Amino acid sequence: MAIFMFIGLIALTLGITYWSANRVKNATDFYAAGRSISGLQNGLAIAGEYMSAAAFLGISGLIAFKGIDGFLYSVSWYVAFVVVLFVIAEAVRNTGRYTFADIISYRLREKPVRSAAALNTLIISLLYMIPQMIAAGVLIRLLFGIPASVAIIITGVLMTIYVMFGGMIATTWIQIIKAVLLLVGAYALAMLTLSHFNFNPNTLFQSMSQFDPKYLEPGGLIQNPLDRLSLGIGLLFGTAALPHILMRFYTVSTANKARSSVLWGMTFIGLFQILTPILGFGAALLVGVNVIANADKGGNLAAPLLAQFVGGGAGSIGGEFFMAFLSAIAFVTVIAVVSGLALAASSAFAYDFWIKVVRGGRENHKEQLFISKATALGVGAISIILALLLQNVNVAYLTGLAFAIAATANLPVLVFSLFWKRLTTTGAIVGMIGGLIVAIALVLMGPQFAGEDALFPLSNPGLVSIPVGFLITFVASVLTEKEHNSESKYREIAVRSQSGIGAE
Amino acid sequence: MPLNTRVEKSEPVDTDSTNKLNWDDLYVSKEYRMLVRAKRRFIIPALVFFTAYYTLLLVIQGYFPEIASKPVIGSLNFGYLYSLSQIPVAWVLCYAFIRYSQKKIDVLGKELMEKSRQ
Numbered sequence: 001m002a003i004f005m006f007i008g009l010i011a012l013t014l015g016i017t018y019w020s021a022n023r024v025k026n027a028t029d030f031y032a033a034g035r036s037i038s039g040l041q042n043g044l045a046i047a048g049e050y051m052s053a054a055a056f057l058g059i060s061g062l063i064a065f066k067g068i069d070g071f072l073y074s075v076s077w078y079v080a081f082v083v084v085l086f087v088i089a090e091a092v093r094n095t096g097r098y099t100f101a102d103i104i105s106y107r108l109r110e111k112p113v114r115s116a117a118a119l120n121t122l123i124i125s126l127l128y129m130i131p132q133m134i135a136a137g138v139l140i141r142l143l144f145g146i147p148a149s150v151a152i153i154i155t156g157v158l159m160t161i162y163v164m165f166g167g168m169i170a171t172t173w174i175q176i177i178k179a180v181l182l183l184v185g186a187y188a189l190a191m192l193t194l195s196h197f198n199f200n201p202n203t204l205f206q207s208m209s210q211f212d213p214k215y216l217e218p219g220g221l222i223q224n225p226l227d228r229l230s231l232g233i234g235l236l237f238g239t240a241a242l243p244h245i246l247m248r249f250y251t252v253s254t255a256n257k258a259r260s261s262v263l264w265g266m267t268f269i270g271l272f273q274i275l276t277p278i279l280g281f282g283a284a285l286l287v288g289v290n291v292i293a294n295a296d297k298g299g300n301l302a303a304p305l306l307a308q309f310v311g312g313g314a315g316s317i318g319g320e321f322f323m324a325f326l327s328a329i330a331f332v333t334v335i336a337v338v339s340g341l342a343l344a345a346s347s348a349f350a351y352d353f354w355i356k357v358v359r360g361g362r363e364n365h366k367e368q369l370f371i372s373k374a375t376a377l378g379v380g381a382i383s384i385i386l387a388l389l390l391q392n393v394n395v396a397y398l399t400g401l402a403f404a405i406a407a408t409a410n411l412p413v414l415v416f417s418l419f420w421k422r423l424t425t426t427g428a429i430v431g432m433i434g435g436l437i438v439a440i441a442l443v444l445m446g447p448q449f450a451g452e453d454a455l456f457p458l459s460n461p462g463l464v465s466i467p468v469g470f471l472i473t474f475v476a477s478v479l480t481e482k483e484h485n486s487e488s489k490y491r492e493i494a495v496r497s498q499s500g501i502g503a504e
Numbered sequence: 505m506p507l508n509t510r511v512e513k514s515e516p517v518d519t520d521s522t523n524k525l526n527w528d529d530l531y532v533s534k535e536y537r538m539l540v541r542a543k544r545r546f547i548i549p550a551l552v553f554f555t556a557y558y559t560l561l562l563v564i565q566g567y568f569p570e571i572a573s574k575p576v577i578g579s580l581n582f583g584y585l586y587s588l589s590q591i592p593v594a595w596v597l598c599y600a601f602i603r604y605s606q607k608k609i610d611v612l613g614k615e616l617m618e619k620s621r622q
Binding site: 499 | 525527528530531536539540543547550551554555558559561562563565566567569572573577578579580581583584587588590591592594595597598599601602605606610613616617620
């Protein structure tokens with residue numbers, strides 16, 4: 001049964017890709033869906049981008065194992081959109097074309113700045129992709145018994161096909177369909193779960209506290225209060241600098257649509273995020289912590305197993321059907337999210353590095369499209385190899401690292417280039433490369449990686465690394481000479497980003 | 505395809521018309537000042553408020569777990585309800601900003617746009 005659902009959903013997404021492939025005629029179609037996406041559609045796609053395997057499978061499992069602390073992830077991922085809307089979305093739409101490097105290279109020396117931004121985008125996107133692909137591998141292995149390596153290769157190949165042939169148009173529509181399916185599936189699951197508790201969340205929470213009162217108290221997941229602050233601040237500010245999220249704002253035609261797409265996205269994501277405690281607690285009580293842990297030590301199968309239970313139990317038609325349905329959605333979730341990331345990574349290389357740096361900005365539509373597709377193929381191949389190499393390593397920290405690098409290395413430069421006159425090319429390079437090094441170094445020295453011998457006490461470096469990122473960008477800028485034409489260039493970007501005059 | 509030619513045409517950012525604009529004049533214009541001031545009047549207080557509202561959650565959960573564990577409605581405790589409240593509070597702030605920008609910011613933006621065409 002499960003196999004038919006998987007094949008059906010994959011066929012649907014391949015159909016979308018085929019439909020999109022005929023519509024991808026130039027680079028704007030490939031990277032920005034021809035700027036033809038509406039606010040509501042882009043909002044759904046943002047929601048799709050955000051409701052990843054981590055948000056669905058990961059968090060429900062975390063809450064089932066560690067209690068309500070896991071909900072902090074759901075809340076923090078959500079509130080980050082306040083920063084995205086207030087500080088970044090509009091300026092990004094008004095100032096750039098395809099990538100966030102468009103903004104920061106505007107008034108600085110283009111080649112070094114774009115090279116550094118492309119490097120950061122590639123690293124962040126790959127770090128974010130690999131855990132998702134490994135999650136897909138685990139999911140398929142447990143459902144069909146195929147080896148995880150085969151499953152990772154299938155995921156990677158599908159993702160490469162979507163991106164290469166369908167570009168942003170296919171990626172956006174796959175995100176939209178998946179967002180709707182995931183919301184429907186998650187609500188059905190939550191309602192069936194609550195039916196075991198008189199449809200009253202309070203009864204569910206009460207049963208949970210009778211099972212173990214610690215489940216409702218903070219501290220199950222994060223014991224060190226400073227670590228909690230650091231994680232929270234990193235998530236709050238990290239999203240506003242994630243390349244694949246920023247890229248979504250280029251698919252709409254105006255700043256107004258960019259704003260409303262954030263609100264639509266928040267509406268759908270909010271509807272989804274409030275369910276995670278119900279799914280997590282429901283799984284812990286109905287399925288049982290040991291059963292979940294036996295299926296997967298990471299807890300990633302809590303939601304599918306819960307679906308099997310509330311559908312009628314293992315072996316029953318309803319149970320197997322519902323589990324297959326949710327697993328198929330989770331699988332499409334993974335490929336949709338990795339496709340968005342692969343697109344961000346390939347645009348960084350093909351547009352920022354190849355066209356703007358190597359080719360000196362001379363654009364040739366045919367060549368640009370060819371390079372973009374070739375890069376998508378390359379990114380797909382690299383991510384498959386990395387995911388295969390890392391599949392037996394604990395990769396939970398990779399996603400956190402992606403957020404930390406985004407917030408540390410990209411955010412200061414992004415904010416300064418919009419709001420601070422004195423930013424220089426050297427400052428931007430030091431901020432991006434230095435931030436990358438600081439974020440990676442602090443994670444490697446921290447307890448998540450180094451364990452007992454940790455030199456740095458926090459698992460999430462945000463609290464230290466974000467201020468350091470701002471500081472080094474600031475100091476390096478002040479110590480170097482002002483850019484040529486810095487005053488007039490700053491005025492131009494200020495007017496452009498605030499008003500949208502001259503925006504494409 | 506008509507749609508496609510439109511996209512091709514708008515491809516370069518620096519079209520001739522925008523290159524000729526005098527950004528310095530726009531930057532010092534009354535219209536631009538008013539636009540920036542209108543945005544700041546909303547964004548800065550809203551952002552400060554929300555960062556504080558959210559940071560308070562992290563502080564309560566981290567440093568005052570006994571407050572977070574206090575039951576408020578049945579078994580639903582303060583920590584959970586306050587976490588949950590972040591979602592509607594963030595949504596309402598963003599909704600208010602969008603209403604505000606449609607009423608104020610877009611109007612001022614249009615005025616600046618008109619000026620740039622003069």
